[in-house]
Amino acid sequence: MEVRAYIIRRVLLIIPVLVGVSLIVFAILALFSPEQRAAAFITDIRQLRDIRGVIRSHGLDAPVYVQYFNWLKEVFHGNLGWSKTAQRPVLTAFFYFLPNTVELALFSAPLVILVGIWLGTISAVHQGKLIDHLTRTGAIVGWSLPTFWFGLLLLMIFYGYFRGLLPPEALGTQAGLLVRSEAFTRYTHINTLDALLNGNFFIFFDALRHLILPVITLTVVQCAMVMRIMRSSMLEALAKGYIATARAKGADEKTVVRKHARRNAMIPVITVSGYLFALLIQGVVITETIFNRKGLGWWWARAAVNLDVPAVLGSVIFSALIFVITNLIVDLLYAYVDPRVRLG
Amino acid sequence: MTEKILEIKELKTNFYTYEGVVKALDGIQLEVNQGETVGLVGETGCGKSVTSLSILRLILPPGRIEKGKIIFKLKQQSRFKDNYVDLLSQSEKFMRTIRGNEISMIFQEASSALNPVYTVDEQISESFLLHQKSQLYQEAIREIDQEINQARISWKKRTLGLEKTIFQALLNNQTSLPAKILGFLPGGWKYRGRIKRQARKKSIEILAQLGIANPENIVDRYPHELSGGMQQRVVIAMALACNPNLLIADEPTSNLDVTIQAQILDLIRDLKRKFKSSVLFITHDLGVVAEMCDRVAVMYAGNICEIAEVKELFRNPLHPYTKALLNAVPRGGKTKLESIEGNVPNLINPPSGCRFHPRCALALSVCSQVNPPLLERAKEHFLACHYYGEKNK
Numbered sequence: 001m002e003v004r005a006y007i008i009r010r011v012l013l014i015i016p017v018l019v020g021v022s023l024i025v026f027a028i029l030a031l032f033s034p035e036q037r038a039a040a041f042i043t044d045i046r047q048l049r050d051i052r053g054v055i056r057s058h059g060l061d062a063p064v065y066v067q068y069f070n071w072l073k074e075v076f077h078g079n080l081g082w083s084k085t086a087q088r089p090v091l092t093a094f095f096y097f098l099p100n101t102v103e104l105a106l107f108s109a110p111l112v113i114l115v116g117i118w119l120g121t122i123s124a125v126h127q128g129k130l131i132d133h134l135t136r137t138g139a140i141v142g143w144s145l146p147t148f149w150f151g152l153l154l155l156m157i158f159y160g161y162f163r164g165l166l167p168p169e170a171l172g173t174q175a176g177l178l179v180r181s182e183a184f185t186r187y188t189h190i191n192t193l194d195a196l197l198n199g200n201f202f203i204f205f206d207a208l209r210h211l212i213l214p215v216i217t218l219t220v221v222q223c224a225m226v227m228r229i230m231r232s233s234m235l236e237a238l239a240k241g242y243i244a245t246a247r248a249k250g251a252d253e254k255t256v257v258r259k260h261a262r263r264n265a266m267i268p269v270i271t272v273s274g275y276l277f278a279l280l281i282q283g284v285v286i287t288e289t290i291f292n293r294k295g296l297g298w299w300w301a302r303a304a305v306n307l308d309v310p311a312v313l314g315s316v317i318f319s320a321l322i323f324v325i326t327n328l329i330v331d332l333l334y335a336y337v338d339p340r341v342r343l344g
Numbered sequence: 345m346t347e348k349i350l351e352i353k354e355l356k357t358n359f360y361t362y363e364g365v366v367k368a369l370d371g372i373q374l375e376v377n378q379g380e381t382v383g384l385v386g387e388t389g390c391g392k393s394v395t396s397l398s399i400l401r402l403i404l405p406p407g408r409i410e411k412g413k414i415i416f417k418l419k420q421q422s423r424f425k426d427n428y429v430d431l432l433s434q435s436e437k438f439m440r441t442i443r444g445n446e447i448s449m450i451f452q453e454a455s456s457a458l459n460p461v462y463t464v465d466e467q468i469s470e471s472f473l474l475h476q477k478s479q480l481y482q483e484a485i486r487e488i489d490q491e492i493n494q495a496r497i498s499w500k501k502r503t504l505g506l507e508k509t510i511f512q513a514l515l516n517n518q519t520s521l522p523a524k525i526l527g528f529l530p531g532g533w534k535y536r537g538r539i540k541r542q543a544r545k546k547s548i549e550i551l552a553q554l555g556i557a558n559p560e561n562i563v564d565r566y567p568h569e570l571s572g573g574m575q576q577r578v579v580i581a582m583a584l585a586c587n588p589n590l591l592i593a594d595e596p597t598s599n600l601d602v603t604i605q606a607q608i609l610d611l612i613r614d615l616k617r618k619f620k621s622s623v624l625f626i627t628h629d630l631g632v633v634a635e636m637c638d639r640v641a642v643m644y645a646g647n648i649c650e651i652a653e654v655k656e657l658f659r660n661p662l663h664p665y666t667k668a669l670l671n672a673v674p675r676g677g678k679t680k681l682e683s684i685e686g687n688v689p690n691l692i693n694p695p696s697g698c699r700f701h702p703r704c705a706l707a708l709s710v711c712s713q714v715n716p717p718l719l720e721r722a723k724e725h726f727l728a729c730h731y732y733g734e735k736n737k
């Protein structure tokens with residue numbers, strides 16, 4: 001009951017957050033002159049002659065707050081505008097690009113959590129041994145690599161020297177055609193999942209092959225971070241009195257580490273997972289752009305470069321929404337794992 | 345008539361640190377008889393906790409038990425002669441059946457001794473689940489039998505019957521295939537649930553035996569929801585869960601306020617009588633020793649320097665260090681060990697011979713060369729000091 005009231009309160013809080021986010025975006029837009037913003041609507045060089053007309057027809061010369069309320073009005077009619085980079089309405093484009101990104105996140109997030117926690121635990125349990133030094137060095141390297149740089153490095157290696165082994169984009173040509181054919185039912189638009197549901201292993205492995213490099217690029221930084229936090233909190237937990245108590249009770253080392261220490265050591269990892277998620281969104285933009293994988297990040301990057309205002313607005317609002325929801329989930333999870341935390 | 349349940353012989357424990365080898369225990373001799381409370385006193389850092397951890401073989405790297413014998417009498421029938429076993433020569437696996445079952449330990453700080461993310465029930469039950477599986481299975485089977493008798497519908501009887509066969513298989517062989525499958529099978533929760541309910545019943549029982557009001561309520565709380573005194577009671581319940589032969593209490597009342605301290609001490613005394621276990625009581629509070637213990641061992645810098653019955657020790661202390669300790673105690677008021685001249689020796693380069701000689705007013709020339717052996721100088725009164733031998737020549 002208490003939990004439900006908490007969730008309702010948090011969900012209602014999303015509204016002011018979204019309003020705030022949209023206000024910030026409009027404030028940034030106000031920094032541009034009407035002419036600069038009009039440039040975004042010009043698709044043909046001949047329109048330049050009538051730039052005033054373009055400005056007027058899109059209401060770009062009105063005061064910012066008027067533009068803001070016009071935009072709000074449209075939003076309430078379910079119209080987020082036309083994205084010229086996607087050549088689709090923003091909402092449609094969002095759902096068009098979403099599956100590729102969800103697929104990437106679906107493979108990356110569990111990998112980050114499992115590998116990060118696993119390596120952190122191992123390295124803490126074997127503190128000072130070779131395996132600890134190796135994982136720690138790995139984590140420092142992984143953490144210091146900028147995502148774009150690491151992605152480009154992989155790109156260079158795998159497209160330059162091992163051509164065709166791990167190709168870019170989301171699917172190969174042949175698989176792409178198959179996916180679009182009549183015989184293939186698109187249940188979720190997530191390639192790997194649909195391939196399994198259709199029982200088509202050729203497409204499944206092709207999609208998987210295309211996922212490897214983006215997933216590695218996306219996870220390496222976060223894995224390193226989770227691992228480092230996990231290691232230090234695990235070391236802290238292992239030195240606690242309750243660990244000695246567990247050993248004195250006759251529990252074996254596996255139980256001591258997994259049941260008594262790890263549950264406690266997970267708490268700091270959960271607290272930073274909201275931040276991890278922000279990193280993920282940031283990483284998705286870079287990764288999808290590098291590997292030419294047509295997902296939300298790819299679209300957002302192009303929209304930003306091409307001053308596709310409705311798309312940028314939409315994307316900022318979408319990511320704010322996702323961010324708020326993830327934070328809610330993180331808080332609930334936090335309260336579940338740590339009984340000392342009270343929701344409120 | 346008194347039966348030894350613990351006999352420590354020549355126990356040496358070192359810690360291999362970067363600064364050097366910490367010679368924490370330098371040949372400890374100590375005995376605990378059945379049903380007796382032995383106090384272990386000494387200044388901070390003299391090796392009391394290391395002694396207790398060595399008994400349970402819980403010395404972790406960089407520490408190592410170098411040599412010695414820890415002879416312990418098991419409560420259950422076993423393959424060992426007269427049930428005496430040298431713990432130092434046993435496997436780690438064997439030690440796990442000892443810890444929490446035959447020998448239990450209460451640690452210095454109650455607040456950190458409980459795991460913050462598990463309920464009281466989960467923590468006490470763990471002891472039963474670790475050491476009394478077969479009893480739990482038997483009780484589960486008994487419970488199923490009752491349910492079968494009450495069941496009206498035939499299919500229900502049949503599923504209960506199946507459950508019973510599973511528990512019987514588990515009872516016969518705890519590492520059997522069904523046990524392994526139940527360990528990770530999602531459906532196994534039903535059977536695990538029944539066992540956990542049995543363990544929970546026992547947890548409530550033990551809390552009730554400790555005189556805790558409404559244990560059904562306490563059992564579902566998390567440690568942070570309990571007061572310091574209640575936390576310590578839970579720790580004690582956890583330690584006594586499997587009715588151990590020996591309870592090691594390492595300063596069980598430090599960090600508690602005085603009234604709670606008195607309550608906890610009363611509790612331990614009562615329980616000792618009720619459970620008929622022996623207690624090794626570690627403290628640096630001589631007042632508590634006088635109140636709780638039958639015999640006392642005085643420790644200095646990794647050595648036992650004097651052992652005697654409580655009255656005898658207070659009336660007739662023989663070791664210069666013990667005398668200094670007793671003189672340092674203001675009678676009546678605060679009874680803590682403090683302010684003895686000189687510094688606590690560093691255990692990496694301890695003084696040669698008798699480790700107390702730099703601080704000893706009576707030191708002889710032999711004292712800095714030969715470590716005095718622990719000898720029975722009066723009836724049941726053991727002493728490690730050259731001066732006494734010289735004086736009575």
Ligand SMILES: Nc1ncnc2c1ncn2[C@@H]1O[C@H](COP(=O)(O)OP(=O)(O)OP(=O)(O)O)[C@@H](O)[C@H]1O
Nearest residue numbers: 359361366368387388389390391392393394395691
């Ligand atoms: N893990 C360790 N590493 C290095 N030295 C240690 C370690 N544990 C204990 N020691 C050393 O062993 C000696 C005895 O420590 P111990 O904890 O047994 O003291 P104590 O008598 O229990 O003191 P207190 O009254 O403060 O609890 C100390 O000198 C300490 O420095």
Ligand code: SF4
Nearest residue numbers: 698701704711729730
């Ligand atoms: S052996 Fe010597 S130094 Fe040690 S206590 Fe006795 S008299 Fe003092």
Ligand SMILES: [Mg+2]
Nearest residue numbers: 392393452594
């Ligand atoms: Mg201690």
